[in-house]
Amino acid sequence: MKRLLNGWLLMACAGLAMAHGPHAAHEHGVAELRVAIAGAEVEISFETPLDNLVGFEHEPRNDRQRKALQEALEAVGAFERLFGLPAAAGCAMVDVAVEAPFGSQDHHGHAHGHAGVSAVYTLKCATPAALDVLQVKVFDVFSRTRQIRAERLSPRGQTAVTLRSKQADLPL
């Protein structure tokens, strides 16, 4: 599953001038989405400032904040809460990997008062030809999200678009 994103990053470095990379400083209200399709395999990478999800980026200080963080991470871990693929494509989840701060698996630095959450979803689709659009429901679930910088790499080519709540679908 690393394979697809590695290819993506190589292409990105060689070709497009990407102002934002996986480890660039984040901007509140803005999230990033990368979709790579190769054969039957779809890999979707979602990165968001924690502020977009819960309105804070420090370690939870009370039960309300702990609950908010827990619920947010549950939503991020549930692909179908945030995204939708065409039923005709017959996609099944292969793997979900969520990285979040303040836990035992704290891979994300939160120096400078910032913290982010990232997830990589890997799916396998029975009919990849039916993959025409990725429905993005992030704006409904996490209303602090104003825009999502989305990139798509598929047999139809490589594109980058900015999604907003009124225009939330990513053509594949």
Ligand SMILES: [Zn+2]
């Ligand atoms: Zn931040």
